[in-house]
Amino acid sequence: MKSIVLLSGGLDSTVSLAFAMKDTVVSLCLTFDYGQKAAENENFAAAALAEYYRVQHKIIKLPFLKEFTNSSLITRDKQIPAPGVNRLDNYRSATAAAKSVWVPNRNGMFINIASSLAESLQCAFVITGFNREEAITFPDNSAEFVSATNDALSYSTLNKVKVVSYTQRLSKAEIIKLGMKLRVPFHLIWSCYQGGTKMCGSCESCLLFLQAAKKAGLEV
DSSP: OEEEEEOOSSHHHHHHHHHHHHHSEEEEEEEEESSOTTHHHHHHHHHHHHHHTTOOEEEEEOGGGGGSOOOTTTOTTSOOOOOOGGGTTOHHHHHHHHHHHOOTTHHHHHHHHHHHHHHHTTOOEEEOOOOTTGGGTOGGGSHHHHHHHHHHHHHHOTTOOEEEOTTTTOOHHHHHHHHHHTTOOGGGOOOOSSOSSSOOSOSHHHHHHHHHHHHHTOOO
16 A cells, blocks of 8 residues: 655654555655745755655645744744743643644645645555644644544545554654664654754754653664
8 A cells, every 4th residue: 555654854754654664655755844944954854864765755835824823833033932841741831832833724734735645646545743742732643633634535535545643642752662663764853843953952842852762762
């Protein structure tokens, strides 16, 4: 069965790609540039990962998104939250951070575009990199979201494309452990909301990755 992988260049999507390489025939890695601060870094990481796995890579630009959101991921004069390690497990803090970086219907839009390509390329699956921890504060990472999306896709695609997330029920640390088993090239990953020359180490994405790496025994 053929698949398209949504590849941001981050941890979850990279491990999902590595798993998909064993479970499906990956026809395409798809990356979205919607004006996010880390777009250049994410595009570079995703391209490097696609080349590593010898899969065709395509970047789709959605410039209009930045016109309709004030997400700190996109808005240049809005600061991305840096919650601190001791507040990562604080629900109130995590919810506030999630609200700051929220981009309306981002995953829904990505999946629908990918599903259109999947049907045209006769692919059965769209592979996403969701995880158990982020589903708590990001409803579009949840198993319920995937189930509802698949219900809709059964009507909107003739070949009934399905969204699959191998990492859906895993924590970040468990995802890293899976990646280690799959020999994922972690040095190619970009897990940062910022767009600097190196990962900032202070945004929530960085902190979650570094915390999980420590738990999993991965040197970064």
